[in-house]
Amino acid sequence: MNFEGEFELDGVPPEKAWIVLSDPIAVRDALKGCRYIAPMDDDFNFDEYEPEEGLETLPDADADDVADRAFVAGQKYAALMQVGVGSVKPQFETTVTINERDGDDFEMLASGGGDASGSSFSMNSGMRIHELEDGGGSRIEWWTEADISGRIAQLGSRVIKPVSDKIVNNFFSNIEQQMTDVDEETSSGVTDRLRNML
Incomplete structure (x- = not known):
């Protein structure tokens, strides 16, 4: 199944949108x-991992903390995600690898997959941030190719697509609010410092 879309952020420049979308905690919260979304190694255990609570995101977080935890190309991340599709509400143990991160063109590519009771998926996805033609904001383009199997796949795309659209729309609505807060409350000096760190 293929999913794709785009949305615009008035008044939020690509540099600030990129910083928020580079923060696993901001992505998790949205x-x-x-x-959780956490860096993983060969010994990572989904059942035993306890995420750190109360981590701040921009504009309240320390710039060094945000830079230290930013997504890294080549790194694998564990994500625990519960998705409700009809009467099925599996909790997916997901592994995602950041394949590429380009801070000049504001592009990130990732691949991964996950399993839950009786269902699994694999995916390749990406996003690219463009500056709006009038220079007053950003346009974020995103895409995902996913192969879904098991109980969820049996429900069919007629059921899966609206659920996926709802998850994506909620995510971008939440992340847009974070980006707006960052744009309004974070000084350009902090943004420039983060851009250099990332």
């Missing part, structure tokens, strides 16, 4: 049903 993604309903996501318990």
